[in-house]
Amino acid sequence: MKQLLLFFFFTLSLQAQFQINGIVKKSNSNQVLPFASITTDNGNYSITDVDGKFSINSGTPILYFTVSYIGYAKTKISIQKNTVFYNVQLKETTQNLNEIVINPENAALGIIKKTIALKDNNDPEKRLNSFEFKTYNKLIVSANPDSIAAAIDTIVVRRTKKGVYFKIDSTNYKFKSTVNKRHLFQTEKVSQYQFANNKLKETILGTKMAGLKQPLYEILTFNLQNFSIYDPKYELFETKYNSPIANNSLKDYNYKLLDTVTIDDRNTYMIYFKNKKKSKAKGLEGILYIDQENYAIAKTILRIRGLLDISSTHNFNYLPEENIWFPSDKNFQIIKGKNDDDIKILGGTIQFDGDVEQDLSTRKKQPSDYIYLLSESNNFDIKNNTNIQIPKPYYAVEIGKNAITKDESFWETYRKDSIDIRTKKTYSDLDSIAVRKKIANRVQLGKKIINGYLPIGFFDMDLRKIFSYNNYEGFRLGLGGVTNDRLSKDFRIEGYYAYGTKDGMFKGSLGAAAKVDKKANSWLGISYTDDVREIASTSFSIEKKPFKIYDPRPINISTFYNYLSWKAYYETKQIPKTESIWEIAHSEIDPKFNYVFLNKNNLYDYYTMTTAMVSLQWSPFSDFMLTPTGRIEIEKRFPKFTFQYTQSLGRLWNNDFDFSKFDFKTEYEKKYLSGQKTSLLLQAGYALGDVPLTHLYNTSPNNITKETIIQRITFSGKNSFETMFFNEFFSNKYAMFQFKHAFNRVTLLKKIKPSLVIVTRMAYGNLDNPEQHLGLNFKTLDKGFFESGIELNQIFNGLGLTTFFRYGPNQLPKLEDNIAIKLSYVLNLGF
Incomplete structure (x- = not known):
């Protein structure tokens, strides 16, 4: 049985030596009475549920039970031989017990206050x-x-x-x-x-x-x-x-x-x-x-x-x-x-009964019932x-030493009741089945696939490296991954190799790291990379990129730079509620588009950078669990904060430029009891000194330069500006804000239940000395950029449709050029 199935399709039935069941109703209308009090002669006590039903279990015989409810006459029921279900009718006395709407005289209201x-x-x-x-x-x-x-x-x-x-x-x-x-x-x-x-x-x-x-x-x-x-x-x-x-x-x-x-x-x-x-x-x-x-x-x-x-x-x-x-x-x-909705989880479908107007008696019951x-x-x-x-109060939960290896004497000490044959059989049978069917391996396989890796022996293949597409490389085909615990728990080798069908170039990376602190999950590593990257893109090194079947935004990007990079790094979770990466890197940058950087009367179309960087993510309101294998975030709470500081290292290792970069991001998410959700994102960056355009900010545009709206239809990104054209704006200092509010899914037809999301984005920025950057025509964000839109996600089988409109000082003369229509796709794994 699939592990996650244990949270679904349940019905409860308690076992006892003596058991009576029944239902309590109004005698005059036959309506059920929820939460009526049931008391037996031997001191057991229960109440009816919201459907008026009750069940009492007792270790000693029951001779009679009484049923009471305010406004109704108390009734005594004698136990009859061979009768296990009792239909109890209560007679109303003086109070009408239809649901009471709160008013100042209501006794319950005063008690609650x-x-x-x-x-x-x-x-x-x-x-x-x-x-x-x-x-x-x-x-x-x-x-x-x-x-x-x-x-x-x-x-x-x-x-x-x-x-x-x-x-x-x-x-x-x-x-x-x-x-x-x-x-x-x-x-x-x-x-x-x-x-x-x-x-x-x-x-x-x-x-x-x-x-x-x-x-x-x-x-x-x-x-x-x-x-x-x-x-x-x-x-x-x-x-x-x-x-x-x-x-x-x-x-x-x-x-x-x-x-x-x-x-x-x-x-x-x-x-x-x-x-x-x-x-x-x-x-x-x-x-x-x-x-x-x-x-x-x-x-x-x-x-x-x-x-x-x-x-x-x-x-x-x-x-x-x-x-x-x-x-x-x-x-x-x-x-x-x-309910008439099914639950889909990890490729399986959990079917539920239809609503009450259906004749459920004709449906054959399944084990899940x-x-x-x-x-x-x-x-x-x-x-x-x-x-x-x-000890360690910053962890909400900690797995104690040897907690998973306790012997039977430990459990006999703490169990409330002695273990029965059925419980013993459960452990022995499931342990045997787990060994025979390699359940533990399957669980680990599922967890790795969700994170984008496919284990093959001692190597976890990175599914993100197999296939992608962009306008510069064309189809990018590759293979990559990292060694797993089967090779070593304290050492890893990672890398990838890829080929672009359009640029005809091979790219790759190779690195190794050693664990230096098990409790803090700290690693010390080195790597070499020869690859391409989008110009002026903002990347926080500490952020883990979620696994996606596809990444839509890079499809239309054509301006990249090649970088040869040697890097030494230290990653750790030593500081409570944070994780960080500390890095020293030397890179050789080769822009793959028409660009020259004018700096101090010198023209650079190829340059070197030696930098030190620290990237840190802080989750002060989240709860964490410390396990023997590391730290797990068990309760994600907002806001979260991400900081990154990059500093060039003077003339060390033939460094061409002196500059500093400060990057910041904070995310906030609020879920409402109604099921709706509001998300806020604030991101900012400031680069000062001699910074070429390849390492400035473009605020994540996602619109292609085509004549008509239909020609510009592509897939939308998660946090990108859908009406901003690629290479339209560049900044050395900027701030962007995004507001999203997701409503509950709306049922249009049985299989069409779109999720409505309203989105507003804005960005401000500026560029010092734009005359230094030669080869591209672009604008700055000093007047601001504004767009708003509507997302209709998951209209059918994960596919959706989004529409955005550009307005404000940077609105374009033609109305249709300010409109962007995009496709969206949401993969639902049931989590």
Whole structure:
């Protein structure tokens, strides 16, 4: 089973020695009653879900249970022999329980207001100076075998005059046989959480993942549910929603007082909340149990119903010494929802049931209908207000030493319950399958391909080097890559070789590097390169170029320069939340277009540069995890900052020019609860001294010089000026700003669901001493450049259409010359 499949198509069914199930409805209208209270004679307690259904499991026999709901008469139900499902009808007394719209007299509203006002006093992260505890977590992907029919079916394949042709379908039979023996996937984790100085850190003491000797570290930090219910944004399955007790929550939610319940011998209000929007997937829904004395959260149940039916429960223990409720355990579960959209992931398609107006009873159930995901976490060894020194607090998560090699005695110490036969079988079977089918190798293969590499033995081939096209080289065919861990974990050789069919020239690079610091992932390397590059382009060395099937912008570029470069570099992640490259390079530059640089009465059509450079990226708001193999960014937050400084080194190594370059970029991204997204980009550069045009700034133009709009149709870039012509403007100092806002996808037809994005870009700049640059006719950006447009991305199979308009001081006389129509393509891998 594919690893990423574990997050989809689930349904939950809990096993116990004694179990009763049922549904609670209004007797007069037969409508279901969500969140009714169910209490058994032996002390078990539950509530109905949003569909009015309930399930209670008990280790001892149940004689009767009572059902209560404010405004309805409490009902006692005796347990009947051989009856496991009960249809409970409650009679209304005095209160009409149709959904109540908030008004000043509403009792729940007053309780919620007090809860919000006092939440800083009840939030452990605000109230306590420090705390620490350990957590045991178990996550399984499984199915209830009793709910699966084991019959072997026949399916009509086709009908002909000769008869009807059938085939045997044993899918459910095989699936039931599997889940009878074991779960589909499981993982366990023991962590220590430490909080001090407003920082919370998780140290993973032990982890094991069925089928993988080395776990997927990304799954270990997959944020299924928030740690704290008091955060203004509650994160559920890596999607953020406005919290029901956020300062502005009253505008998003309706509240209703359902009941009063005793938890830890303290009386609590049971308050139901639901988002005001009609769409179920736009906000949370659930129950808050609020202490009647201090208005703290004693328990909460949250749910989202959409493509997936997701629920999250947080339980708390009352600590009388601090008069605070502290998290004791939480669980998270996913069952399959109902929607007419399919989810595509890594080439596979997950099919979902249609909407409720369809007759779902006629649809044959597939194994995916029965699968569920369940994650349970239990906290213990809780200590508050002690002197805690958090090691490496700049890491949100750290994998402890030997965490992935713990023996069985370690797990027996921390498991809440003893391991059962099904769990044991899961580990043994999946470990065996993983070895037989080389799952670990397949996982590593998938991760490398996503990053643009294909492993071949001890060599990772760079897929970006195989094929590309531009107007100078024509078709560029090549081969390149880097050695991997199979050769050495502490040494690498990298390089590429390419040939341009139009310029008829071979290019290439060869380099080697050695790891000098494992924890900081620091490498010291050297390289030699003979290649071509676009003139006046801005490149931040520290930025990792994402893998693309194609890179559309270079297709129409015809002005390049050749460079022979010898380089020594040091790359490191030593400084917290940063990564940097420090470099010394000597380059011989040969412009491959008509250009001469006039400097100090000398004409240069070929020149040398010896430079020192530092390129640094800083992500101060992101969260990082430290693993045995290096650092991983687990929570990308904005803004991010990139700095680069380049300095020529006097007359060292026959250097022709003295100059300095300062480059800066910052990115900001905001995702809204509605699913929309705003992106901002600010980029600037300043070059002073003797700088030839090849190393100035062109602000990334992407429009070709053709007579008509139709002739100028090409593919659009990501952050390029679509109406600016190539080589139209050059600057030695500039600043550009880009604004993008992406709306939700709009369904026009079943297969046509474009994503609408509005874009505005602007740039200012200037060029000192333009008379030094001979051979090209160009303008400067001293009056500014402005364009705005609309992108309709992913109209059909990833293809889209964009339109941009150029305006302002640099607007062209002909209207049609200010318009650019481009194609776009978005590759969706399901992430």
